[in-house]
Amino acid sequence: MPVLVMKFGGTSVATLDRIRRAAKRVGVEVAKGYDVIVIVSAMSGETNKLVGFVNETSPLFDAREYDAVVSSGENVTAGLMALTLQEMDIPARSWQGWQVPVRTTSAHSAARIEEIPNDNINAKFAEGMRVAVVAGFQGISPEGRITTLGRGGSDTTAVAFAAAFNAERCDIYTDVDGVYTTDPRVSAKARKLDKIAFEEMLELASLGAKVLQTRSVELAMRYNVKLRVLSSFGEQSDDAGTLVCDEEEIMENRPVSGIAFSREEAKMTLVSVADRPGIAAAIFGPLSDAGVNVDMIIQNIAEAGRTDMTFSCPNDQVLRAEKALSEAKERGEINYKELIADKDVAKISAVGIGMRSQSGVAAKMFKTLSAEGINIKVIATSEIKISVLIDRKYMELAVQALHDAFELEKD
């Protein structure tokens, strides 16, 4: 029988009642003839509670013990989901990561899945079991210890199972009903997309549209797993939600598919840095060591032999960045006149695979912002994305104006 993977996130299994509602959705797919692999997260709030226990016990915790503790939430949901399905007369059983086994690297708390043998579960399917419920987010290291994949890792578990079992589709049930052209809270004209390309989803995920864990999208792209994002609370049909798929499956060819934004950005400028070969490494090495996630970088030649270096990073990492840079200055590794931090900026990005073949997208974006009187502070581009930093107070206006300019409300 064809295999379907269905993943339910924390809010979709937050109570016994919601587990029952999720189980009913599984029952619908079983009735259609699918053998189903259900991947579950912990009941919402549980993982945070356990992480809190660990942090309070040991601020610099042993990641192996952290994993042993926090993985328990998924085990509870897996057992309860199997029991719920059995109550509906659907043959089901639960698997914990080590029972499958989901083999991962030893990088505790950020492990990568290396192999998922499918013989155990397939043998049970052959015996008449219809649903395998698997605890998401966890695996087992070569040393036989429990690992976890990092927050949101259940998405990655789901895609990895879909690849290992050659599933027809991987449905990610969550609390939103799909991927939108932009955040509906910012623009009332936001439209749900029926389809989006893997590459676009990757840009949107890393830009802060936290619908799917980035790694799950990368994995789906590599193994060409059809990935669907849909709501646990809405209608259930084969074309609900948004399908994340190969770009060849997308007929429409717009230059821009969506407008993403990130509110909590900061722009930092090192004024009058002594320019010399290796200066970028001397600046960004210490920042990386300090755990600062540098995003956009631009360099201006201000005067002969001196340069201004500007970069962006999340707002809450500004203090860390300032400390790392002033220490590097004290050690004599870099030399600059002044460090200016602008903590009132936002990042706006237009994303679309159509940009590859259509020109004029950047020009249209800049013209639209200019017409609204919005000053652009930094520009960065990739093959399918154009990002700008602007004053935060113009963020909503910019999103709405760009959404209109690229006619994203139209189907």
Next chain:
Amino acid sequence: MPVLVMKFGGTSVATLDRIRRAAKRVGVEVAKGYDVIVIVSAMSGETNKLVGFVNETSPLFDAREYDAVVSSGENVTAGLMALTLQEMDIPARSWQGWQVPVRTTSAHSAARIEEIPNDNINAKFAEGMRVAVVAGFQGISPEGRITTLGRGGSDTTAVAFAAAFNAERCDIYTDVDGVYTTDPRVSAKARKLDKIAFEEMLELASLGAKVLQTRSVELAMRYNVKLRVLSSFGEQSDDAGTLVCDEEEIMENRPVSGIAFSREEAKMTLVSVADRPGIAAAIFGPLSDAGVNVDMIIQNIAEAGRTDMTFSCPNDQVLRAEKALSEAKERGEINYKELIADKDVAKISAVGIGMRSQSGVAAKMFKTLSAEGINIKVIATSEIKISVLIDRKYMELAVQALHDAFELEKD
């Protein structure tokens, strides 16, 4: 290095603060030179919460899924205890049942431990690890699924590890500071025993003094594990609490070591049963099938060919017993005139290995009760125990009188 097993129950690990206090006790033993195996229960309340989830999800649950769900509480405590010990610079790590592995039968929710290989943990001790923290109450079946040992099973886990590692002693930390001559809430003269024989402890445990799980005492007796019960909240010394040990290690030779009682008993009498070979089986077979725990049984010949049959059982099983017996009567398997249930009785027992060699214990017990005007309804005896059923209203009086008569307050 010599090995010590230390087990901490649910109230001893109820909060992070209590886990820290328990860890300090472990640290004291490590400083003395022991390699320590710590067995932990779930934080108190957790197992009940999980059992509640299972019961609400599926009243007639699949015990394999029940086990997968409820075992998670111990895993959390094991990880947190290992982290706490590491914070104290004590090399420690956690093991879940399947990691050791604790091999059990497949009798889910009531599994028996069959084997505990000690090579994994001993290899870590050899590398310098000082504390192995093991999740109690759980194991793995021959089919590779998680099993649990039944409520209170962590005591059994502790004793089984003590046997497998040839431990010097197995310390059970709980919320009472030892085994008493009787319940201090009933008699202010109750005295803590320094030592008690395995056989006596078995009788006390099954009589409702819920200090230790019965199976853990049986196991300790079979493998001659020195078992100590002591409080997590009191002083820590080598002779704190009560040592449960072989009777040969006990010098004092009293006829009676303790007075146990059980408040929630019922006495049931089948009046004028047609007497014939096999009648006892015809009565007690259906009761056993109905899950009634019959304790004492006595049979009186009332008239030729008829007999009265009396038995005791827990108060809350009376309805179930009545239903099973009336159904057996309808099926024509048994015949009786009347079924009388007396739900206002209590059981009092005098327990002591000294009874074996000293006569007159029963006579003294009956005389004492008689002097207080207490009528005895049923008597049952074993080699080291005399039990009587009396009206419940006299229970406290009887316990106090017997405690005095056998001079149990004297050291």
